[in-house]
Structures are given as C-alpha cells and as structure tokens.
Amino acid sequence: MPYVVTENCVDCRFTDCVEVCPVDCFFADGNMLVIHPDECIDCGACEPACPVEAIFAVDDLPADQAKWEKINADKAMSGDLERLTESGDPLPTAEAKRAALGL
Ligand code: SF4
Ligand code: F3S
Numbered sequence: 001m002p003y004v005v006t007e008n009c010v011d012c013r014f015t016d017c018v019e020v021c022p023v024d025c026f027f028a029d030g031n032m033l034v035i036h037p038d039e040c041i042d043c044g045a046c047e048p049a050c051p052v053e054a055i056f057a058v059d060d061l062p063a064d065q066a067k068w069e070k071i072n073a074d075k076a077m078s079g080d081l082e083r084l085t086e087s088g089d090p091l092p093t094a095e096a097k098r099a100a101l102g103l
Contacts, residue, residue: 001042001057001058001059002035002036002037002038002040002042002057002058002072003035003040003042003044003046003047003055003056003057003058004035004037004055004056004057004058004061004065004068004069004072005017005026005032005033005034005035005054005055005068005072006054006055006056006061006065006068007054007065007068008050008052008053008054008097008101008103009032009033009050009052009054009055010031010032010097011031011032011091011093011094011097012032012051012052012054012090012091012093012094012097012098013028013031013032013033013090013091013094014050014051014052014090014094015033015084015087015088015089015090016049016050016051016087017033017046017049017050017055018033018084018085018086018087019049019086019087020045020046020049021043021045021046022041022043022045023039023040023041024083024084024085025039025040025076025083026046026083026084027075027076027081027082027083027084028081028082028084029075029081031091033084034071034072034075034076034081035055035072035076036072036073036076036077037069037072037073037076038077039076042057044057051098051103052097052098052101052103053103
C-alpha cells in the first residue's frame with residue numbers, strides 16, 4: 001500500500017516530504033513530485049509533513065484523486081525523472097497555490 005502524491009502538489013513542490021522519507025523514493029518533474037510505488041515502505045512519515053495535504057496512502061485516496069496512483073507509478077518508473085534526496089525551495093507559484101487551496 002504505497003503512498004501517492006496528488007493534485008495539491010502541482011505548482012507547489014514544497015519538498016518537506018523528501019526531508020522525512022527514510023528511503024529517498026521521491027522523484028521530481030517540472031512541477032511536482034511523485035513516489036516510486038515499489039520503493040515506498042509505507043512508513044507514513046511524509047503524509048503529515050506536506051503543508052498542502054497532497055499525500056495519501058493508496059487505500060485512502062479520495063475518489064477524485066484516484067488517477068494519481070497510476071501517474072505516480074508511470075512517472076517514477078519512467079527513468080526520466082530525477083530522484084530527490086534533499087528538500088529544496090518550493091516553486092515560485094507555491095504560496096499562491098497554497099492560498100488558493102485555503103491551506
Ligand atoms: Fe517515503 Fe514513507 Fe512517504 Fe513512502 S510513506 S514515500 S517511505 S516517507
Ligand atoms: Fe509536494 Fe507536499 Fe512534497 S507539496 S513536494 S507532496 S511536501
């Protein structure tokens with residue numbers, strides 16, 4: 001039951017999640033992160049670390065976020081994305097997106 005990054009991460013990429021992940025299974029594209037489903041050990045540490053509540057266990061995914069399970073897997077296993085091992089600056093659009101989300 002891996003964890004999944006969903007819509008709220010898009011245009012945010014706060015990367016607090018990377019800081020707490022014990023197995024470094026986050027990968028970055030231009031506007032979000034995804035979790036490698038075969039590397040995630042289901043520790044749950046990243047879920048409360050995200051300031052915009054973007055991370056869910058697969059079994060807890062809201063119905064309207066279900067598509068993100070496949071998106072995380074496809075992107076993480078594509079071989080095209082960079083593995084992140086350290087947190088960094090959020091995207092320039094992050095605070096505006098957080099405000100729009102009311103978080
Ligand atoms: Fe990493 Fe744990 Fe989050 Fe999986 S649940 S991505 S192992 S912090
Ligand atoms: Fe994205 Fe939240 Fe991590 S915004 S980069 S899932 S801390």
